[in-house]
Amino acid sequence: MGWRxxxxxxxxxxxxxxxxxxxxxxxxxxxxxxxECVTCHQRSGQAHGIPAIVGWPQDQFVxxxxxxxxxxxxxxxxxxxAGKLTDDEIEALAAYFESLxxxxxxxxxxxxxxxx
Amino acid sequence: xxxxxxxxKLTAAGTFTAVVSRPALAQAKPKVVVVGGxxxxxxxxxxxAKDSAGAIEVTLVEPQKEFVTCFHSNLYVxxxxxxxxxxxxxxxxxxxGVKLVHQAAAAIDRERxxxxxxDGSTLPxxxxxxxxxxxxxxxxxxGYSREAEELMPHAWKAGPQTKLLKAKLDAVPDGGLIVxxxxxxxxxxxxxxxxxxxxxxxxxxxxxxxxxxxVVIDPKDKFSKQGLxxxxxxxxxxxxxxxxxxxVHDGVKSVDPKAGTIVTGFETYKDIALxxxxxxxxxxxxxxxxxLANETGFCPIDAANMKSKADANVFIVGxxxxxxxxxxxxxxxxxxxxxxxxxxxxxxxxxxxxxxxYSNTCWSLIAPDDTVKVGGRYxxxxxxIASVEGFISQTGETVAVRKQxxxxxxxxxxxxxxxxxx
Numbered sequence: 001m002g003w004r005x006x007x008x009x010x011x012x013x014x015x016x017x018x019x020x021x022x023x024x025x026x027x028x029x030x031x032x033x034x035x036e037c038v039t040c041h042q043r044s045g046q047a048h049g050i051p052a053i054v055g056w057p058q059d060q061f062v063x064x065x066x067x068x069x070x071x072x073x074x075x076x077x078x079x080x081x082a083g084k085l086t087d088d089e090i091e092a093l094a095a096y097f098e099s100l101x102x103x104x105x106x107x108x109x110x111x112x113x114x115x116x
Numbered sequence: 117x118x119x120x121x122x123x124x125k126l127t128a129a130g131t132f133t134a135v136v137s138r139p140a141l142a143q144a145k146p147k148v149v150v151v152g153g154x155x156x157x158x159x160x161x162x163x164x165a166k167d168s169a170g171a172i173e174v175t176l177v178e179p180q181k182e183f184v185t186c187f188h189s190n191l192y193v194x195x196x197x198x199x200x201x202x203x204x205x206x207x208x209x210x211x212x213g214v215k216l217v218h219q220a221a222a223a224i225d226r227e228r229x230x231x232x233x234x235d236g237s238t239l240p241x242x243x244x245x246x247x248x249x250x251x252x253x254x255x256x257x258x259g260y261s262r263e264a265e266e267l268m269p270h271a272w273k274a275g276p277q278t279k280l281l282k283a284k285l286d287a288v289p290d291g292g293l294i295v296x297x298x299x300x301x302x303x304x305x306x307x308x309x310x311x312x313x314x315x316x317x318x319x320x321x322x323x324x325x326x327x328x329x330x331v332v333i334d335p336k337d338k339f340s341k342q343g344l345x346x347x348x349x350x351x352x353x354x355x356x357x358x359x360x361x362x363x364v365h366d367g368v369k370s371v372d373p374k375a376g377t378i379v380t381g382f383e384t385y386k387d388i389a390l391x392x393x394x395x396x397x398x399x400x401x402x403x404x405x406x407x408l409a410n411e412t413g414f415c416p417i418d419a420a421n422m423k424s425k426a427d428a429n430v431f432i433v434g435x436x437x438x439x440x441x442x443x444x445x446x447x448x449x450x451x452x453x454x455x456x457x458x459x460x461x462x463x464x465x466x467x468x469x470x471x472x473x474y475s476n477t478c479w480s481l482i483a484p485d486d487t488v489k490v491g492g493r494y495x496x497x498x499x500x501i502a503s504v505e506g507f508i509s510q511t512g513e514t515v516a517v518r519k520q521x522x523x524x525x526x527x528x529x530x531x532x533x534x535x536x537x538x
Contacts, residue, residue, distance in 0.1 A: 028468055029468075029470065032458060032468075032470045033470075033473075035163070035454040035458075036451065036454075036473065036475050038531065038535055039447060039450055039451070039475075039528070039531055039532050039535055040477075040524070040527060040528045040531040040532070041531060042530065042531050042534050042535075043534075043535075044534065046530070046534075047527070048526060048527050048530050049523035049524055049525070049526045049527025049528075049530070050523075050524055050527030050528060050530075050531060076489075076491075076507035076508075076509075077477050077489065077491060077507070077524070079507070080475075080491065080492060080493055080505050080506070080507050081475065081493065083493075083505060084493055084504060084505065
């Protein structure tokens, strides 16, 4: 492939090749992964029938997800979700959901309260 | 100058996107048009507006001012939810930065990259999201038609049809005959017809009309969660439901909406108190007209990013696409929408992108506090969405487990509508 051709395909190439430089506790990566969680667990922290998971301390979040991953807790939805998550992914999620705590508070403090 | 190896390294690390392509794209605010404001389109629009923080102009084209969710419309039929509880406006999406255009999209011009609206005006786009949901193939059931839906409702698009079905159900006398013609694969919400049968039976039972009979004429040999539904039907509604596979009924030969009759290869059903005809389905017209669908009537996509296989500027999300191993469900549509939104932000603003991942769960209510679920995780495998892991409720589960599953079902609804409509 010629150099010019390589450069012209750059934008596309960047999309096809996903960012692989993720590290433990990566909040941006966690936010993407979390889009899967917030279908059921509301980002606002409201909970009816499905528990709220925003603002949990990271250690607790990691422990709970691992307990589903290793099938110590028995909800099949959560076992399936957690079963395929790597340690890095679990830490990224934990970092993201912990970070939401302050956001939720900020939104609540605003007058009038704004949706988060 | 970079060597080719250095270039490859930079691209793989994703840093090049941010350094090089962003200035080139930042000259004009990129435009995304989303056609269709259901779970698929609503989610894409909301995530693009929310995550790009104003860097992308997002326009949602949806003729209706309010959306009635198909999911949980069976709970309305069963008397567990009101119409108001399954109806959602778009105001919050508007407040979160989505430009709302309450008109029908008339046509897509992929050459010029613009959408023509019903009033003749056009919306240009850099990326287009097509999420029109399904259209019904009325003529897949001989004698059925769009006009006939007033007499024999399908109620497979929620709203007035759902109300009509419920009104007709409420008028069924004890001992009355109810016939459902179930759809062939692939169709929206695989467990939906059978959850509906359960909810119809529940409504009849609660009204003391346990002599009523529900016959399901199914073009399929088997159906989603079959063992679970049939166990539940025997437990809660003994003698009320008769499910007939094709080798028993030999196909629907004709329906006569005015006379209220349905003829199969083996039997003629007369004096039907309620007929629910759910025909075969295909992608919404606008997708088919834009040559985005193949011979199946649905639209092929690349599972790496939810792009149409026909056009790299177009994304097909939700029931209109061919979702590989995923079912056509609101959960699946919402999941696919997030992959599309991420890809679009990557292309238009240089945002970080990650490998596509998909998930789904479908809950079905069989009787009060007796709910079952099926679901799984999916990934891109050679361009198709492939199942990685799945789960399903078991027969013989305890009352407590089923009750807990129903609580999840109710919680999921609140979660997903907040995720879709803000």
